[in-house]
Amino acid sequence: MPSTKGMVVVVDDDEDIRFALSMLLSNEGYQVLEANDPKQLARILAQQTPNLVLLDMNFRRDTTSGGEGLEVLELLTQQNIATVLMTAWGNIELAVKGMQLGAADFVEKPWDNQKLIELVNKHVFANPQSPQKRARNTPVEGVTKISAWIAQSPAMQALEAMIEQVADTQASVLILGENGTGKSLLAERIHHLSSRHSAPLVSVNMGAIPESLFESELFGHVKGAFTDAKEARKGRFELAQNGTLFFDEIGALPNAVQPKLLRVLESNEFEPVGSSITHSANVRIISATNANLNDMVESGTFRRDLMFRLNTFVLLLPPLRERKEDIALLVKNLVDKFSVKYKKSKLKLNDEVVRLLNDYSWPGNVRELSHVIERAVILCRENVIEPSHIMLTDKKAPQDEIDKRALRSxxxxxxxxxxxxxxxxxxxxxxxxxxxxxxxxxxxxxxxxxxxxxxxxxxx
Known part of the structure; x- marks a missing residue:
């Protein structure tokens, strides 16, 4: 009897996998059709239009390239049929490539039944006006930590294209970028564009947690778990339940506590300090660092398996010197913001100020720009910000000299x-x-x- 929840087609050459998925999804109220290869899928599509396709990447036992799956994905994308890829852990890079080609999401084999059901529900009942399809450069409500999100430059436009692919998935994201580029702002944007946007976004600076308090900070503790534990306390994983957990400065995580984080990322389970009760963690992980994790892995200061758990998608946030086209809009937003803060009338910028700001190399990136504009607004006594109000750390320092200083021991x-x-x-x-x-x-x-x-x- 046809289901009222929707139709799902399972495409896999393994009969046991098709049977297991068919039983699981049928019990959830879905109509499930099976196909053992692309040809059988084509016959189904000639007569039916499914709500979702669960697609394996390989259909011959001597094939591991995933090329067949990507070819099928291209056809499904052309027909606007939502597709979730199924892949083994060793083929995560292949799944990422599939996401870039239009896949809605991916699931690892062996899968977690509950998470797979949640994934299917999300994509079958996806709103056509999903957050993932919001217009580029639209500032997200509540995202005002540095300034409104600006992405007019080619470098930021390329980043926006990746954000649209990544935001509304469950994949872990690693944000790389120099200090002051706005990595926490990008994490907020990804969260607000995801299906988890109504749940909490919890941020934690990993480098600021003392090693002795790591487990309590992330997993919580019960009353009396240790000397100062006078009351029970929820950890960050529990506070972020069903939402997003943002690990800032992940590169500063001490070696001794990395296995403890890896364990919960692998099992999605943890125990509060002093408790034997296991809790389930349903969170999406976003991390950020200005460190080179590959170099840290080679030097033995960061675990390779932990890095792989964090960097399913890597987003590189460009420094301000590589997105000069955004400076004018950033400055306008910052001037408006600080004019309100300091109760100033609407301020304008002298043309020479605009040239000065565009010529500067911005070693401190957007954070430095924000400080410079805030000082200028405070110093401005009339209604025009003049060059004398712009206090740069080194107006004439060439970029190569700045880079040379930045690389000093x-x-x-x-x-x-x-x-x-x-x-x-x-x-x-x-x-x-x-x-x-x-x-x-x-x-x-x-x-x-x-x-x-x-x-x-x-x-x-």
Whole structure:
């Protein structure tokens, strides 16, 4: 008897897989048709228009390339038939390629029954005006951490195309980019464009969690689990249930706690500290870092298997110097924002200011631009922002010189700062140490490290 929930076609050359999926989805109220190869699928499509196709990537036992599946996907996409790819863990890259070619989503074999049902329900009952189809460059309500989302430049347009493919899936996303580019803003955008947008987006700075508190912070704890656990506390996974969990600065995660995170990402299960009750985690993971995780894997400071769990899709957020076409709109939004904040009348920009902002290299990216515009709005006493109101850190520094400074070693930077502090305070050790944020004894140790003579600074 035909189902009222919709029709799903399962395409797989493995009879056991077809049978298992048919039983699972039939029990959920779906009409399920089976096809063991593309030809049989074509015969079904000649007579029926399914709501969804579950498509295996390979149909011959000696084939692992996925080429057959991609060919079928192309035909299904042309007919506007939603398709979910089925792939083994080792073929995740193939599934990603399929997503880029138009697949609605993918599921790994062996699958989790409940998650597969949720996936099928989502795509069968998908609204034609889904968030994934929202117009590019439309600012998302509530996303105002730095400024409205601006994507006019070619670099950002290319990123937007990827966002449209990724946002409304369950795939993990790794956002790469320099400091200040707006990685947390991008994470918010992905969340608000996803089917999870009505559930919480929970952010956590992984580098700021002490190693001893890692499990409690992410998984929560029960009352009395440890000395200071006077009350039960929910962890970030529980707070983000059915929503999105954003791991900022994931590259700063200590080695010792990486296996604990990997375990919950693999099993979707965790136990609060002090509890033996297992909780299920239904969250979508977005991570961000300015570190090179591949280099960290090679050096042994980041687990390869954890990286693979995080980087199903990688989105590279370009630095501001590579998206100069966006500066004018970013500045307009920031001027309007800070004019309201500081109760200023509507401000205009001198043409020379626009040229000055476009010529600058922006080593601090959008965050630096925001600070520069905020200062300019505060300093402006009339209704026009002049060049004198624009306070840049180094207006004339060429880009190669900025890059050269950015690549200096920590020892070089520390050495220069110590010299600068000692000269500024005429060798007064206590004042210099205080300015550097270290103890007097620590400053003495650094003098010894760099073989500096106290007499050279007239130390009192």
């Amino acid at each position: 920590l020892d070089e930077v520390e050495f220069d700062m110590i010299i600068h502090a000692l000269k500024k305070y005429q060798g007064h050790m206590s004042k210099a140490a205080s300015a550097l944020g270290i103890s007097r004894n620590a400053l003495y140790r650094r003098l010894e490290k760099y073989q500096l003579n106290k007499e050279d600074f007239e130390i009192e």
